[in-house]
Amino acid sequence: MTVQDTAKVTPDPGRDVLEQLMSPPADLDPYPVYAWLRENAPVYASKYGASLISRYADVQYVLKHPEVFPGACEEAMAQMFPQAAGHEAYQVLVTSLVGSNPPKHTRLRGLIGKEFTSRRVGGLRAAVESLADRLVDDAAERLRAGETVDLHTAVSLPTPLHVISDLLGIPSADRSRLAVLVPAMMNVVDPAASPAAVNAADAAFHELGDYLGALIAERRRTPRDDLISALVLVHDDDNHRLSDGELRTLLFTLWSAGFETTATGIDNALLVLIERPETRKWLLGDEPSATAFVEETLRHDPSVQVAPGIRFAATDTALSGVTIPQGTQVRLMLGAASRDPAAYPQPDDFMPGRGGATPLSFGAGIHYCLGAGLSRLEMTVLLPRLQRKLPALALDGPPGRRRSIPLRDFTSLKVRLAE
Known part of the structure; x- marks a missing residue:
């Protein structure tokens, strides 16, 4: 869809925008809807109880x-979301x-921030390089043998x-078994999460919670050189x-946010390389080029289209000329902000090295x-090798x-060698 087509998209006024984002064609391409929001309703009052903020x-x-x-x-969450009392998620x-x-x-951030310093993340480079070499070599061998390979399950996720x-x-x-719990857990941050989705998130939280509880007890008996210990x-x-409770919640958060x-992001990059072959040159140069x-x-x-944190207006506050009343829940549409032409000229074009506003x-x-630093390291190491x-x-x-509205993640990305 071209930029001109995007500008003409008008969501159905009889349906909430969040519902439309979960339905074709916006479930596969939400950016036309985001463009409409930025232009026509930068503070959109959803019937699901949140104001959606879309401008950068x-x-x-x-x-x-x-x-x-x-x-x-x-206390405020319990009052505004009474359903929270019965749902661990x-x-x-x-x-x-x-x-x-x-x-x-x-x-809490001070307790774990030292584990994600630049020096600590940099110290992981050799391990990331070794893992990337092994996964890419395995995928390459299968592809050269004529197989179709799902790069999501073979490379991007592992x-x-x-x-x-x-x-x-x-x-x-235990890693593969626990990994499948994360998509269900992430559904709870969907502003339009259904009761069934919340129940599924609860079940995933309970299963992971039981596992982490046992692992905490084991690490207490036998500490190791890891973050849990x-x-x-x-x-x-x-x-x-x-x-x-804080220990358990921190481990929930680190695990659920740590890989999906x-x-x-890796899958999205692979799609760019396949669909825009002229961009491949950026991964064949030096590290700054790959970083760009x-x-x-x-x-x-x-990857994250809607910021996971739920926030409220502490007082009447105006954004884009619209007053948000005190106590109103706001949800931040990161995907919409990332294509805001006020922050990025030609925002729908893929232009490495473009400069300008800092991505959110x-x-x-x-x-x-x-x-963030660890994620960037993994992508910068892996993509040039691929x-x-x-x-x-x-x-x-x-x-x-x-x-899913909050996370545009993949279930598969099947490829073959081009002829």
């Missing part, structure tokens, strides 16, 4: 001003790092899955710094994603996508 400047303002748009305290969302406010947020698992200390034998030690030394979004390609991938089609793919301000070993790929059927 407004999204950035909310992210950088948590005193104006804080996360909800547990909601409770974890509210009490997680991304949904908390200072000083709690400052304390790369960040094994990296975050090694960092946390999740045993190899480090957090258990902090809790046991002083549970005023990290309570039982990066896998989606990765940054544009993250901007052009961000990993958030901003105090809630900027802790794992391009060198597999320079000419073709899709073998359309990519498989999940029907």
Whole structure:
């Protein structure tokens, strides 16, 4: 769809925008709807109880001003979302790092931030390179033998899955089983999540919670050099710094956010390489060139389309000339902000090295994603290797996508060698 076509899209006035984003054709291409929102309803009052914010400047303002748009305290969330009392998935969302406010947020982020320093992430490079070489070589061997290969399951997902698992200390034998729980858990951040989706998220949280509880107990008996052991030690030394509930919620958050979004970013990059072969040159140069390609991938089609944190207006506040009443829930449409022409000239074009506004793919301000550096490292290491070993790929059927508003993730990305 061209930019001109995008500008002509008008959502059905009889249906909520969130419902349309879950239906064809917007479930596969939401950007025309986002363009309509930015132009016609930059603060859109959804019937699901949230105002959807779509312009770059407004999204950035909310992210950088948590005193104006804080996360909800547990008491407020219980009042505004009574269903939360019966659903652990909601409770974890509210009490997680991304949904908390200072000083709690400052304390929790300080406890784990040292594990995601530039030096620590840089120290993982050799392991990431070794893993990427192995996965790419295996996929290349199969493709050259004439097979069709699902790069999502063969490369994109295993790369960040094994990296975050090694960092946390999740045993190899359990990783694939636990990974399938994440999409169900992520559904709870959907502003239009159905009761069935919330129940499925609860079931996934309970299964993962039982597993993590057993792993915490095992690490308490036999500590190792991993993040779970480090957090258990902090809790046991002083549970005023990290309570039982906070320990469990931190591990939920780190595991659920640690690989699915990066896998989606890798898949999106692979689609660009297949559909826009002129961009391949960016992965054949030096590291800054590859970094520019990765940054544009993250901007052009961000993995997380709706920021996971639920925020509320602390007072009557105007965005884009629209007053948001005190107490109104706001949801940040990162996918819409990433294509805002006020921030990016020719926003629908894929242009590495374009400069300009800082992408909001990993958030901003105090809630900027802790794992952003790790995700960038994984993509910057993996993608040039894929391009060198597999320079000419073709899709073998359309990519498989999940029907989810917050995360445009994949179920499959099947390819073959181009003729």
